[in-house]
Amino acid sequence: MELTLLGTGAPDGLPRPSCPCAACAAARGPWARAATSLLVDEALLLDLTPQAVLAAARAGRALGAVRQVLLTHPHDGPAVELPAVLPPAGRVPDGQVLTLISGHRVRAVPMDAPGTGYEVSAPEGERLLYLPPGAAPSGLPERVEAPYDMVLCDIVGRPDALARLRGAGAVGPATEVIAVHLDHDAPPGRALDRRLAAAGARAVPDGTTLEVGGDRTASDVPRRVLVTGGARSGKSLEAEQRLETFPDVVYVATGGHREGDADWAARVGLHRDRRPGAWRTEETCDLVDLLRADGPPLLIDCLSLWLTDAMDRVDAWEGARWRDGGETALRARVAELVGAVRATRRRVVMVTNEVGSGVVPATPAGRRFRDELGRLNAAVAGECEEVLLVVSGQVLVVRG
DSSP states (O other), rough: OOOEEEBBBBBBBBBOOOOOHOOOOOOOGGGGOBBBBEEETTTTTSOOTTHHHHHHHHTTTSSSSSOOOEOOOOOOOOOOOOOTSOOEEEOOOOOOOOEEEEEEEEEEEEEEESSEEEEEEEETTTTEEEEEEEOOOOOOOSSSOOOOEEEOOOOTHHHHHHHHHHHHTTTTTTOEEEOOOOOTSSSSSHHHHHHHHTTTOOOTTTTEETTTOOOOOOOOOSEEEEEEEEESSSHHHHHHHTTTTTTSOOOEOOOOOOOOOOHHHHHHHHHHHHHHOOEEEEEOOOOOHHHHHHHHHHEEEEHHHHHHHHHHHOOOOSSSEEHHHHHHHHHHHHHHHHHHHHHSSOOOOEEEEOOTTTOOOOOHHHHHHHHHHHHHHHHHTTTTTTEEEEEEEEEEEEOO
């Protein structure tokens, strides 16, 4: 089955008309996107957009052989003129199946928002799933029979849609995931590529033709990622976004409770409210056992609080105790953690703090913590496929 993406943008396109934002200003050339529209084997058109004929011509395709035009979502803008070469556009009721004269079979998939998703099966058996903007499948079975060959969905706007599909087995390691309905809320340029790669997905320019079900290796998602940065830099949000398309994530909070500290409780609540409801939280500093066990992805936030606990346990804050075995005991704990990161089979994203670039701490204990955190960060980074530095909410790729 051959699929041509006549457009890959949001319904208003990218850049949005008359929008002055930075993302729209950067959406030029290959990053400019018309509203999403898919041409399947030149026989089926999913979503009719303005200038569809011109878009097809630019992609080297014709619409004269199209036998069916299906819409996925309500169109709130000005009326779209139906080209004379196309049959009338319509929508298939949820759950119903439409068989085309070309041999393609289309099933309407119910959504949790206004719109209809379509599962398209080719005569040769390849299967794709196309979802409307801002929507995720509703009523998925606990486990589907087989994963799709390709899924096209609004990954930036509804990352939980991909998580649901993964949880049900509809997206597997060999499923090609393509981001569509891209709007100015998506990060521009290479930042979008990096974010989508973390989800096992990618974006393609308008006019790209893809072979559904062709030879494809499993997506290369980094298994170990370290995210570092200063206070309030956005590092925790970046770490959370890297796992929001995966189901059953375990969020490991190393900070624990602080009785009577209202500010700390507010910080914890902010993080909790931001996380997907399906994630499970474990408040612990015993990271080694978690890393050694099999299970869903881990998000560890953060290593600096783990180090604080580790220094508490070996009484490393006081100078005499540090010299009398505290240093040796702490280094053993760090080595055990680094070894567990090296050997883990789980996907893991770790957050830490970058404290070595600021004011030199006034106390020996503070300087000791700064030095040991720098050593810990360097050792863990050495075991990660990807290391990210977050500055003012922007991500710099240090490694990977």
